[in-house]
Amino acid sequence: MPDDATTRKEPQIPTNLRLLLILEEVVRRGVALKPADLVDAMGLPKPTIHRLLQTAETEGFLQRDLDGRSYGPGPRLRGLAVNTMSSEHLRTARLAILKGLAEEIGETCNLATPDREGMTYLDRVETKWPLRIQLPIGTQVPFHCTASGKMYLSTLRAATLNGVLSARPLEKMTDKTITSAEAIRDELRKTGKRGYSTDDEEFMTGMAAIAVPILDQQQRLLATLSVHAPVQRHKLAEIIGFLNPLKQAAARLAELHQHQTADN
Template identity: 80%
Template sequence: MHDQTNSAKETQIPTNLRLLLILEEVVRRGVAVKPAQLVEALGLPKPTLHRLLQTAEEVGFLQRDLDGRSYGPGPRLRSLAVNTMSSEHLRTARLTILRSVAEEIGETCNLATPDREGMTYLDRVETKWPLRIQLPIGTQVPFHCTASGKMYLSTLRPATLNSVLSARALEPQTEQTITSPEALRAELQKTRKRGFSTDDEEFMTGMAAIAVPVLDTQQRLMATLSVHAPVQRSSLVQILEFLEPLKRAAISLSKLHEDQSADS
């Protein structure tokens, strides 16, 4: 009876839409998805689903998760998401928000998105001060020692976080870098409670930063909004004074993408 139901559902899904619906379901869930979950959600027969998953993996739209069985976004799907967010109309509106908060704060503001190996800078507005730290758009920075990366890690489920922390050593970038998984977990717990993250010269000597989340319509982290500055000009304590305008800008960025989703 179950097979008949699946067959009926399959005939209702046009062939050229099946792979797109699989990608949509993986992204919608926001975590690595097992084939059985996709069978249940979409009603496609197992052979059809496994064939489509294999195709999506081969061309880079999906990739196996650390457990070897689940699937998450691959490099081409992540690139597609970034390019979509960088579309001219949306980026113009986003940069307007970034410029506004950067001018209010007086320091460089960055928008970063999580990738497989770290956080990638999607947009930035530079400070007008002559002394600045150069991290251009497209730069990828580690998770464990940056404000944006720690903000992202703090949103992961315990099992996923354990997999990330056990995958490789926490390489020191400066004398301040947290290299103990236990100490990093404690830091991430503080981050979850207070709703923002910090980088006190942990990624780069002489640089401090804070970051807040930019949430999607399901209240999941979509990106991070951060501000960083040389400690000669703004210590971490001083940067924390920028928290409220940063939070307001993050809400505006979330609303911008919410409105975009509603219009599409």
């Protein structure tokens, strides 16, 4: 018998919108999707879905996930998301929140988003102290040894986390870097329970940091908000004292995103 997925009547979706709607569905779900998931969601025949996915992969808007069958955001789609978040109007409001936070706590504050290989700094406001750590906008840092990266990892499903941790050996950046996958999992469980993550000189000797999540309306992680400082000025225990203003700023940033989404 013929495959129902290939013989069903195609929905009236304009041809020039189909690829955009696939990208929208992948982003909306927040997880890598198999072709069958998209067939069910969009009602398009399997060959059409496969053709569109191949085009999106070739052009860099989607890429294969670790299982080789599912598709998640590719570099061009992630770049599009970052550039959208960096639009002038939204960035002005976002920087006002970051500047207010940096002035309140007196240390550098960072906004980072997850990418394929690590966390990428989207925005930052520097401390006025002459002793500071330079990590410019656009810098990508590892997942396993940074506060922002560990915050992101703590939100992943078990299967996805296992794939990330087993993809390659965890690089030892300092004497304090956690390189055991089981030890990282234990750290991430603690992170999930307490609602913030830490970096106690694990990424860079002499630097400590904490991070909190910025969540969308479905409670999915959009980005992380972090503060870091030289340990000569603030040990990790002191930086944890900045947690309340950090969480308040993260809530304002989440609200800003929600208003922007509603306006669009």
